[in-house]
Amino acid sequence: MCASKAAYYRANQEATAMWEIxxxxxxxxxxxxxxxxxxxxxxxAGPEIQFRISFDLHAWPSAELGTWPVIAPQDAEVYxxxxxxxxxLGYANPLPGEGMSxxxxxxTRELTFALSMTDAxxxxxxxxxxxxxxxxxxxxxxxxxxxxxHSRVMRGEVRATVPRDEWVSVLRSAGFCETIVIELxxxxxxxxxxxxxxxxxxxxxxxxxxxxxxxxxxxxxxxLEALPQGGFGNKAPSTIAQxxxxxxxxxxxxxxxxALQAALRLxxxxxxxxxxxxxxxxxxxxxxxxxxxxxxxxxxxRWAEVR
Numbered sequence: 001m002c003a004s005k006a007a008y009y010r011a012n013q014e015a016t017a018m019w020e021i022x023x024x025x026x027x028x029x030x031x032x033x034x035x036x037x038x039x040x041x042x043x044x045a046g047p048e049i050q051f052r053i054s055f056d057l058h059a060w061p062s063a064e065l066g067t068w069p070v071i072a073p074q075d076a077e078v079y080x081x082x083x084x085x086x087x088x089l090g091y092a093n094p095l096p097g098e099g100m101s102x103x104x105x106x107x108t109r110e111l112t113f114a115l116s117m118t119d120a121x122x123x124x125x126x127x128x129x130x131x132x133x134x135x136x137x138x139x140x141x142x143x144x145x146x147x148x149x150h151s152r153v154m155r156g157e158v159r160a161t162v163p164r165d166e167w168v169s170v171l172r173s174a175g176f177c178e179t180i181v182i183e184l185x186x187x188x189x190x191x192x193x194x195x196x197x198x199x200x201x202x203x204x205x206x207x208x209x210x211x212x213x214x215x216x217x218x219x220x221x222x223x224l225e226a227l228p229q230g231g232f233g234n235k236a237p238s239t240i241a242q243x244x245x246x247x248x249x250x251x252x253x254x255x256x257x258x259a260l261q262a263a264l265r266l267x268x269x270x271x272x273x274x275x276x277x278x279x280x281x282x283x284x285x286x287x288x289x290x291x292x293x294x295x296x297x298x299x300x301x302r303w304a305e306v307r
Contacts, residue, residue, distance in 0.1 A: 030058060030060075031055050031058070032057065032058050033055075034056070035056075036051055036053050036054075037052040038160055039170055040173060040176070042174040047119060048115065048117065049078075049089075049114070050115075051078075051114075052111075053112070053140070053158055055109050055111070056106070057106065057109060058106060059106050059107075060102035060103065060104065068103065069145070070099055070100075070145050071100045071109075071142045071145075072143050072145050073099065073140065074140075074141035075092065075113075075141070077091060077138070078136060078137070078138055079137040079139075080125060080134055080136055082125075082129035082132055082133070082135070083132055085128055087125065087128060089117070090116075093113065095111075119179070127183065130283050133164050134161075136160050137157060140156050140158055182287050182290070182291055184291075194227070196226040197223040197224075197227055198223075200219050200222045201220065204217075204219035257296070257300070261296060264293060
């Protein structure tokens with residue numbers, strides 16, 4: 001809970017974008033322009049993306065048009081676009097008590113919409129973004145009240161594009177990057193060659209959830225052993241394969257941890273020494289490196305430091 005509170009109060013990074021919007025009532029365009037500020041904060045319930053929209057309103061001369069309408073916002077549909085893919089994120093709720101009303105002269109009013117998410121949902125969104133910028137589209141709806149002549153629902157579209165670096169700052173301000181959240185599909189559609197390995201991974205997850213951790217590790221081992229049946233993972237250097245075959249049952253956990261560290265260094269070596277082109281690696285590669293390294297670092301005190 002302390003970590004959640006710290007992240008909540010640290011949420012002060014924002015990204016702002018301008019957008020033209022048309023919300024009409026009584027035959028008049030009420031809004032001239034909107035400025036969208038995007039920020040992310042965290043409560044104990046999870047991350048929340050907030051969209052603070054500052055509306056520049058046209059004048060509403062009450063002597064000519066009658067009583068100023070009070071605009072009551074409705075839930076807004078939120079979409080995100082990254083790498084050419086648009087994703088529906090859900091509905092953002094206006095904060096309690098939110099509303100706005102024009103005046104006789106030009107004016108500015110603000111509304112804030114909050115979209116509740118989960119870390120898993122943000123992880124899926126990050127997988128789509130894959131290091132690029134992100135754009136949000138809000139389908140904003142509102143109902144004029146206290147004004148019988150203009151009582152129909154008003155709708156408008158608001159967009160905000162957040163550059164990569166600003167979006168990363170927004171995420172970090174809510175503590176999203178303090179815990180590694182990576183979604184790994186247990187089953188990959190259409191991959192019949194790997195069906196056996198996927199099934200064994202699913203069994204390992206069930207064992208983990210039931211607290212049978214040694215059984216989970218054994219099932220993961222079986223999943224790796226099933227890879228060659230699909231034509232994968234059967235090209236290890238003969239010396240390494242022979243070493244594993246001869247010594248696998250004799251190594252201590254400290255030695256296994258050290259061997260795993262060496263294997264990870266081997267996997268990442270081309271990226272360190274510039275032996276491959278930048279586009280050789282994909283997101284799956286970096287997520288493997290991050291997940292395995294973070295897991296090994298977490299185990300280091302328990303196994304690597306044992307004497």
